[in-house]
Amino acid sequence: xxxxxxxxxxxxxxxxxxxxxxxxxxxxxxxxxxxxxxxxxxxxxxxxxxxxxxxxxxxxxxxxxxxxxxxxxxxxxxxxxxxxxxxxxxxxxxxxxxxxxxxxxxxxxxxxxxxxxxxxxxxxxxxxxxxxxxxxxxxxxxxxxxxxxxxxxxxxxxxxxxxxxxxxxxxxxxxxxxxxxxxxxxxxxxxxxxxxxxxxxxxxxxxxxxxxxxxxxxxxxxxxxxxxxxxxxxxxxxxxxxxxxxxxxxxxxxxxxxxxxxxxxxxxxxxxxxxxxxxxxxxxxxxxxxxxxxxxxxxxxxxxxxxxxxxxxxxxxxxxxxxxxxxxxxxxxxxxxxxxxxxxxxxxxxxxxxxxxxxxxxxxxxxxxxxxxxxxxxxxxxxxxxxxxxxxxxxxxxxxxxxxxxxxxxxxxxxxxxxx
Amino acid sequence: xxxxxxxxxxxxxxxxxxxxxxxxxxxxxxxxxxxxxxxxxxxxxxxxxxxxxxxxxxxxxxxxxxxxxxxxxxxxxxxxxxxxxxxxxxxxxxxxxxxxxxxxxxxxxxxxxxxxxxxxxxxxxxxxxxxxxxxxxxxxxxxxxxxxxxxxxxxx
Ligand SMILES: Cc1cc2nc3c(=O)[nH]c(=O)nc-3n(C[C@H](O)[C@H](O)[C@H](O)COP(=O)(O)O)c2cc1C
Ligand code: SF4
Ligand code: FES
Numbered sequence: 001x002x003x004x005x006x007x008x009x010x011x012x013x014x015x016x017x018x019x020x021x022x023x024x025x026x027x028x029x030x031x032x033x034x035x036x037x038x039x040x041x042x043x044x045x046x047x048x049x050x051x052x053x054x055x056x057x058x059x060x061x062x063x064x065x066x067x068x069x070x071x072x073x074x075x076x077x078x079x080x081x082x083x084x085x086x087x088x089x090x091x092x093x094x095x096x097x098x099x100x101x102x103x104x105x106x107x108x109x110x111x112x113x114x115x116x117x118x119x120x121x122x123x124x125x126x127x128x129x130x131x132x133x134x135x136x137x138x139x140x141x142x143x144x145x146x147x148x149x150x151x152x153x154x155x156x157x158x159x160x161x162x163x164x165x166x167x168x169x170x171x172x173x174x175x176x177x178x179x180x181x182x183x184x185x186x187x188x189x190x191x192x193x194x195x196x197x198x199x200x201x202x203x204x205x206x207x208x209x210x211x212x213x214x215x216x217x218x219x220x221x222x223x224x225x226x227x228x229x230x231x232x233x234x235x236x237x238x239x240x241x242x243x244x245x246x247x248x249x250x251x252x253x254x255x256x257x258x259x260x261x262x263x264x265x266x267x268x269x270x271x272x273x274x275x276x277x278x279x280x281x282x283x284x285x286x287x288x289x290x291x292x293x294x295x296x297x298x299x300x301x302x303x304x305x306x307x308x309x310x311x312x313x314x315x316x317x318x319x320x321x322x323x324x325x326x327x328x329x330x331x332x333x334x335x336x337x338x339x340x341x342x343x344x345x346x347x348x349x350x351x352x353x354x355x356x357x358x359x360x361x362x363x364x365x366x367x368x369x370x371x372x373x374x375x376x377x378x379x380x381x382x383x384x385x386x387x388x389x390x391x392x393x394x395x396x397x398x399x400x401x402x403x404x405x406x407x408x409x410x411x412x413x414x415x416x417x418x419x420x
Numbered sequence: 421x422x423x424x425x426x427x428x429x430x431x432x433x434x435x436x437x438x439x440x441x442x443x444x445x446x447x448x449x450x451x452x453x454x455x456x457x458x459x460x461x462x463x464x465x466x467x468x469x470x471x472x473x474x475x476x477x478x479x480x481x482x483x484x485x486x487x488x489x490x491x492x493x494x495x496x497x498x499x500x501x502x503x504x505x506x507x508x509x510x511x512x513x514x515x516x517x518x519x520x521x522x523x524x525x526x527x528x529x530x531x532x533x534x535x536x537x538x539x540x541x542x543x544x545x546x547x548x549x550x551x552x553x554x555x556x557x558x559x560x561x562x563x564x565x566x567x568x569x570x571x572x573x574x575x576x
Contacts, residue, residue: 085504085543123449123487124544126557159436164445165487167542181441181473183484199438242506242547249548285505315547317506331505335542341484 028215046222053207065194084284086315090208098135104211230256283312286392288399336393347390364415506547
């Protein structure tokens with residue numbers, strides 16, 4: 001497959017606007033401003049593009065919910081919070097090809113009628129923030145941002161808002177709260193951001209990778225895009241591979257590449273010869289893990305949902321036979337507990353409790369009945385949390401316990417690890 | 421207290437938003453950079469005046485986001501080793517132990533000369549080059565003992 005999202009990745013000075021233009025950049029924008037905003041929205045709908053931030057919602061449909069009234073100010077927010085453990089694709093685009101994202105954002109703003117766009121980037125990405133700011137300045141200097149962009153009469157200003165260490169800011173309404181200067185706690189929905197988002201104005205929130213798909217769709221057409229990869233979730237997808245493989249990294253492949261093909265073909269197989277694959281987390285730590293029997297599952301939204309897991313952010317974390325599943329479950333649950341925003345009780349109180357129980361099991365201090373305790377805590381949290389973070393914690397933990405219950409029990413019974 | 425430069429920076433920041441309150445995160449960051457890596461009560465009071473928002477709400481924001489260090493000074497170099505899943509699979513525990521041995525402090529502590537603070541953090545979005553850490557603003561990836569020793573030798 002011809003690369004779309006990572007085509008400039010790794011080329012010398014790929015972040016500079018001259019090189020981006022030389023590689024064919026800003027052609028999508030040139031074509032877009034000749035279209036009516038409604039036709040653009042239809043084009044994105046027809047392409048079948050689904051959001052790459054985790055939920056897989058139709059991007060064109062999301063845009064179509066924005067009111068058409070030109071007197072109402074509208075906003076675009078790019079979600080570059082990238083906090084789901086295992087995920088590093090948005091950083092790849094921002095560091096190596098910031099103009100791809102900026103072009104996608106300008107086209108999107110034009111389509112929805114936004115005259116202000118914010119990029120919400122996690123605070124630790126200092127390098128990427130600087131890269132983006134330089135790229136935004138370059139785009140202003142060339143007339144791709146500012147007033148009357150490419151003679152279209154369309155005006156757009158673009159700003160960076162830096163997060164400062166809180167995973168929950170990746171949840172779209174918490175992100176809006178954060179830009180408005182509040183603690184980042186999710187909002188009640190409805191109203192949905194498309195009607196009342198940033199400063200209570202219609203707002204589209206899209207992930208970096210989603211927005212970076214836009215220029216090539218405008219340039220090459222909806223049909224071209226819809227024919228790549230899985231029919232119901234088409235397009236190129238960046239998989240972030242980490243853990244026990246020979247060649248971890250970013251892989252841009254057709255959506256629906258199987259786990260087996262990704263690990264054993266593209267990534268060169270397992271890191272250590274002779275060690276077998278034990279488990280794979282297919283979509284960031286919120287996604288329940290898969291075991292070797294699921295290796296032929298295509299990595300796309302629907303196929304993974306059918307297996308009781310999810311594509312999430314496309315972060316594929318590979319674990320070999322030496323991995324302690326109790327320790328891994330502890331790390332993952334500790335993460336959610338650390339990142340709980342504190343708004344609702346089941347998550348605020350439940351995730352630290354899960355973490356404490358897992359910690360004692362891991363360290364050989366587990367008590368008989370602790371596995372059952374974990375399960376009953378999960379039942380009490382699941383479905384009762386205000387936002388998906390709490391449910392994500394439970395789904396992830398259930399994946400560990402369901403598939404590796406004997407390891408948890410061994411830790412409790414023998415006060416030591418079964419595998420390491 | 422904000423220096424002349426910081427005030428200028430803040431003025432530019434205010435232009436990004438339709439209201440003043442939205443600048444609170446950037447203002448706290450500027451204060452932290454100015455104030456040797458941490459934020460004081462006086463900083464928050466000044467921000468509350470400049471942004472015309474209640475001081476307790478500035479405090480609420482500052483304590484919500486983990487990168488703000490409210491009354492928590494750190495050493496000249498803040499070493500933050502990622503302890504999340506991908507880094508753990510690739511030996512983060514070993515990296516942390518090595519750091520503790522070399523710096524002769526435990527995780528969470530600062531060396532007596534105030535040069536280094538050692539912390540662990542959650543995923544920093546660099547999992548394909550695990551294990552990794554951040555020292556002040558910079559990422560160091562694919563770590564091993566040798567790389568760490570070389571780096572510590574270079575940090576003056
Ligand atoms: C707890 C939580 C964390 C999230 N973190 C991110 C994130 O870091 N980046 C992201 O793009 N979306 C994240 N999302 C999903 C967003 O809420 C939202 O669905 C997404 O940004 C929409 O963009 P898309 O349609 O382009 O995918 C998160 C959701 C939840 C519930
Ligand atoms: S589920 Fe957790 S993160 Fe979400 S609102 Fe409740 S406490 Fe906050
Ligand atoms: S797990 Fe360490 S950087 Fe992501």
